Amino acid sequence: MARTLKLRIWRGNDEDGALQDVTVEGNNGEVVLDIIHRVQATQMGDLAVRWNCKAGKCGSCSMEINGKPRLACMTQISAYGEDEVITITPLRAFPVIKDLVTDVSFNYKKALEVRAYEHPVDLKPGEARMEQVDVERSQEFRKCIECFLCQDTCHVIRDHEENKKSFAGPRFFIRIAELDMHPLDTLRNRKQTAQSEHGLGMCNITKCCTEVCPEHIRITDNAIIPMKERVVDVKYDPLRWLGSVIRKRDGIL
Amino acid sequence: MTQNIERHKYDIVVIGAGGAGLRAAVEAREAGLTVAIVCKSLFGKAHTVMAEGGAAASMGNVNEKDNWMVHFRDTMRGGKFLNHYRMAELHAKEAPDRIWELETWGALFDRTKEGKISQRNFGGHEYPRLAHVGDRTGLELIRTMQQRIVALQQIDGRETGNPETNIRVFAEVTITEILKENGRVAGAYGYRRENGVEVLFEAPAVVIATGGVGKTFKITSNSWEGTGDGHALALKAGANLVDMEFLQFHPTGMVWPLSVKGILVTESVRGEGGILTNSLGERFMFKYIPDVFKNQYADNVEEADRWYIDQDNNRRPPELLPRDEVARAINSEVKAGRGTEHGGVFLDVSKRLSAEIIKKRLPSMWHQFYELAGVDITKEAMEVGPTCHYVMGGVEVNPDTAAAVGVDGLYAAGEVAGGMHGSNRLGGNSLTDLLVFGRRAGMGAVEYVKSHGANPVTDSTIEKATTRIAAPFTRTGGENAYSLHQELQEITHNLVGIIRTKAELTEAIEKIADIRKRSANISVTGDRMFNPGFHLAFDLDNMLLVAESTAKSALLREESRGGHTRDDFPGMNPTWRQVNHISSFDGTKVEIKAQPLPVLPKELFDLFDIHELEKYMTPQEIAKGGSN
Numbered sequence: 085m086a087r088t089l090k091l092r093i094w095r096g097n098d099e100d101g102a103l104q105d106v107t108v109e110g111n112n113g114e115v116v117l118d119i120i121h122r123v124q125a126t127q128m129g130d131l132a133v134r135w136n137c138k139a140g141k142c143g144s145c146s147m148e149i150n151g152k153p154r155l156a157c158m159t160q161i162s163a164y165g166e167d168e169v170i171t172i173t174p175l176r177a178f179p180v181i182k183d184l185v186t187d188v189s190f191n192y193k194k195a196l197e198v199r200a201y202e203h204p205v206d207l208k209p210g211e212a213r214m215e216q217v218d219v220e221r222s223q224e225f226r227k228c229i230e231c232f233l234c235q236d237t238c239h240v241i242r243d244h245e246e247n248k249k250s251f252a253g254p255r256f257f258i259r260i261a262e263l264d265m266h267p268l269d270t271l272r273n274r275k276q277t278a279q280s281e282h283g284l285g286m287c288n289i290t291k292c293c294t295e296v297c298p299e300h301i302r303i304t305d306n307a308i309i310p311m312k313e314r315v316v317d318v319k320y321d322p323l324r325w326l327g328s329v330i331r332k333r334d335g336i337l
Numbered sequence: 338m339t340q341n342i343e344r345h346k347y348d349i350v351v352i353g354a355g356g357a358g359l360r361a362a363v364e365a366r367e368a369g370l371t372v373a374i375v376c377k378s379l380f381g382k383a384h385t386v387m388a389e390g391g392a393a394a395s396m397g398n399v400n401e402k403d404n405w406m407v408h409f410r411d412t413m414r415g416g417k418f419l420n421h422y423r424m425a426e427l428h429a430k431e432a433p434d435r436i437w438e439l440e441t442w443g444a445l446f447d448r449t450k451e452g453k454i455s456q457r458n459f460g461g462h463e464y465p466r467l468a469h470v471g472d473r474t475g476l477e478l479i480r481t482m483q484q485r486i487v488a489l490q491q492i493d494g495r496e497t498g499n500p501e502t503n504i505r506v507f508a509e510v511t512i513t514e515i516l517k518e519n520g521r522v523a524g525a526y527g528y529r530r531e532n533g534v535e536v537l538f539e540a541p542a543v544v545i546a547t548g549g550v551g552k553t554f555k556i557t558s559n560s561w562e563g564t565g566d567g568h569a570l571a572l573k574a575g576a577n578l579v580d581m582e583f584l585q586f587h588p589t590g591m592v593w594p595l596s597v598k599g600i601l602v603t604e605s606v607r608g609e610g611g612i613l614t615n616s617l618g619e620r621f622m623f624k625y626i627p628d629v630f631k632n633q634y635a636d637n638v639e640e641a642d643r644w645y646i647d648q649d650n651n652r653r654p655p656e657l658l659p660r661d662e663v664a665r666a667i668n669s670e671v672k673a674g675r676g677t678e679h680g681g682v683f684l685d686v687s688k689r690l691s692a693e694i695i696k697k698r699l700p701s702m703w704h705q706f707y708e709l710a711g712v713d714i715t716k717e718a719m720e721v722g723p724t725c726h727y728v729m730g731g732v733e734v735n736p737d738t739a740a741a742v743g744v745d746g747l748y749a750a751g752e753v754a755g756g757m758h759g760s761n762r763l764g765g766n767s768l769t770d771l772l773v774f775g776r777r778a779g780m781g782a783v784e785y786v787k788s789h790g791a792n793p794v795t796d797s798t799i800e801k802a803t804t805r806i807a808a809p810f811t812r813t814g815g816e817n818a819y820s821l822h823q824e825l826q827e828i829t830h831n832l833v834g835i836i837r838t839k840a841e842l843t844e845a846i847e848k849i850a851d852i853r854k855r856s857a858n859i860s861v862t863g864d865r866m867f868n869p870g871f872h873l874a875f876d877l878d879n880m881l882l883v884a885e886s887t888a889k890s891a892l893l894r895e896e897s898r899g900g901h902t903r904d905d906f907p908g909m910n911p912t913w914r915q916v917n918h919i920s921s922f923d924g925t926k927v928e929i930k931a932q933p934l935p936v937l938p939k940e941l942f943d944l945f946d947i948h949e950l951e952k953y954m955t956p957q958e959i960a961k962g963g964s965n
């Protein structure tokens with residue numbers, strides 16, 4: 085069944101931009117990405133949107149829909165009321181390139197900073213033996229489709245550009261946790277570097293990342309908290325650690 | 338304009354960052370060469386990510402009777418013996434090493450009880466053979482390769498201070514041309530999608546690893562990137578395409594709701610015990626077992642069900658026939674009026690497996706149906722129908738080196754290369770194809786560069802490339818690329834689809850030519866900043882060449898085989914099995930010529946039961962018994 089949708093789409097570039105009102109037809113069962121494509125094909129031929137698989141598997145069409153970080157291909161229009169205006173804006177934590185497309189290179193830089201998997205030198209191809217239960221812990225994190233919605237929503241960088249330098253973000257905390265829990269990885273100090281090099285301590289466990297994860301990865305509970313706990317076990321006195329973070333933030337240290 | 342272009346020099350340029358491209362790049366870097374990886378989307382988003390079921394490799398972890406010879410036989414059978422035997426042989430032999438190698442780079446496959454890599458059943462594979470991670474195997478593969486690239490960059494970073502010394506990824510760049518000088522490859526030319534800035538890559542070798550052509554069709558499981566870029570780039574550079582009439586329509590795509598029509602429903606659903614029924618509740622696949630498969634597939638429900646428990650003493654359920662058979666069967670049921678409300682059939686796994694196991698083994702499927710269709714597959718059946726999934730045809734290559742026939746310095750691997758899968762690809766053979774031939778393409782290109790050296794690009798060549806990119810902006814009030822694309826998709830869907838006829842193909846060829854003519858007059862609104870209308874203009878040009886090649890090859894092949902079904906020529910013809918169709922491009926149109934299929938050498942011929950070969954080959958071929 086067709087319906088008329090009222091959209092407000094952000095259009096602009098890194099210097100300037102504004103919301104534009106658009107009215108467009110929608111059909112039952114369509115997702116927001118379908119609607120954007122219709123706008124593109126009929127009204128705004130140069131409307132920029134990044135997308136790829138349109139099946140929730142590649143994590144390309146990340147944007148903010150009514151202020152919530154979401155995949156446009158997995159957001160049904162039926163979730164919005166008949167008279168509701170759907171506002172579509174680019175990811176806020178990253179610089180805009182054009183319209184709904186942002187520069188997410190921050191994430192690729194951070195990926196380069198996480199030390200890669202290190203295979204045991206004496207374990208030849210085909211010889212690895214692992215229990216299913218042991219691989220499942222890391223497999224949960226390897227479900228990540230790198231949509232970067234968790235990075236976008238994380239207030240440590242969303243509202244604090246200055247933190248980007250020292251904070252890797254939830255996507256890379258699960259990457260570190262994945263390697264830390266990998267049954268074969270031989271690099272042994274991952275939890276410590278999560279703290280000392282990737283800013284794990286700046287996370288204050290508000291679980292926003294877990295809420296927006298389209299793969300339902302329990303980022304906070306299964307990756308961040310266990311790493312924080314063990315870092316504390318190994319090295320830190322929690323009170324002193326908290327104090328040092330607060331001082332660091334205020335620029336005292 | 339030429340003074341504003343970005344210029345780079347590399348030993349090798351890899352176009353495409355899916356499994357094949359990344360594997361080629363790793364090979365080049367490990368041989369000590371510099372390599373640029375160029376891709377249309379962000380790094381890690383390539384269509385490989387969509388592969389669900391698994392990667393076929395005869396590791397023998399679940400059934401120790403499996404080995405490369407069994408895998409080779411299955412691959413040839415699946416392809417109806419039109420495969421290039423040497424590619425199928427190399428693939429079957431090398432696939433296990435490529436999977437184990439991934440594990441040394443950090444991949445985490447599902448395990449057997451003994452802790453080895455688990456392997457699952459799949460259509461056309463005699464034994465459980467697919468290494469998998471739930472139903473997101475492609476994601477595991479692409480992420481592992483991506484992280485391998487990062488690992489190598491980290492090593493380079495530690496050694497040289499710059500992680501991009503030897504491998505650099507150019508994401509969101511479209512290549513519009515393979516450049517040649519002195520009759521051989523000199524580089525590649527394109528533009529940044531972000532801002533339209535033109536980029537010149539000077540490199541004596543180019544590896545094309547651009548994947549498929551699905552977006553030529555209306556209903557497809559492919560992402561927007563599957564626009565046949567590599568097929569078209571190769572044709573324009575003087576290479577050939579082989580057997581472009583063969584397209585795989587995956588039997589199970591979603592059919593409802595409309596917006597997800599075509600999205601893949603993994604074959605693992607059937608591998609795990611899913612059954613197909615029509616609107617009358619009949620398990621119809623028993624009616625569609627072709628003679629050539631009678632010995633391997635159960636013809637009654639009882640035996641088919643027993644197979645899940647005892648695979649040694651029962652034949653397989655017919656739901657696990659090769660994809661072309663299942664797709665045609667579903668198509669027939671729907672045409673006969675026994676389809677579902679939305680024009681598909683039912684696929685049900687809820688009656689055989691518990692909700693818990695379904696969610697564990699098929700998590701993405703559960704997710705996909707629950708969120709996009711409101712269907713809980715642990716309780717109810719899915720509605721499915723055929724969707725354009727894979728192109729068997731592709732660049733004609735030397736099997737051992739992946740070198741494109743006819744163009745020095747050009748290599749092709751993965752879906753864009755032809756020959757490996759014959760007339761129909763088995764599920765699971767694609768992921769290992771990427772790795773086996775991605776590596777070989779890398780090796781081939783490395784050898785070539787080492788023996789040939791640089792081949793500088795001249796200004797006049799750059800001038801031509803840049804003029805072509807600017808053209809759509811110089812026109813006003815011309816054709817709309819979106820509309821032409823939709824027209825093309827209607828034509829291919831209606832006239833070059835699963836079932837084809839002479840009249841329809843002839844009509845298609847005329848109509849495609851007409852769109853091609855009109856496409857020369859495409860105009861684009863807006864500027865070069867991330868402008869999808871501009872991008873589509875180039876993608877469309879590629880799709881038109883692919884469609885022309887497919888329609889023309891399909892018209893000539895007067896038989897039905899694998900991913901090519903002619904209503905006016907039903908059934909396989911052994912004489913046609915000896916023929917490859919070679920497409921070439923003269924600058925204005927695609928021409929097709931017949932070329933003899935390479936003959937199975939005796940040692941491979943002897944791997945088959947002679948009575949099985951009799952179903953495919955002429956008596957003369959049988960009498961000869963192979964090539965030597």
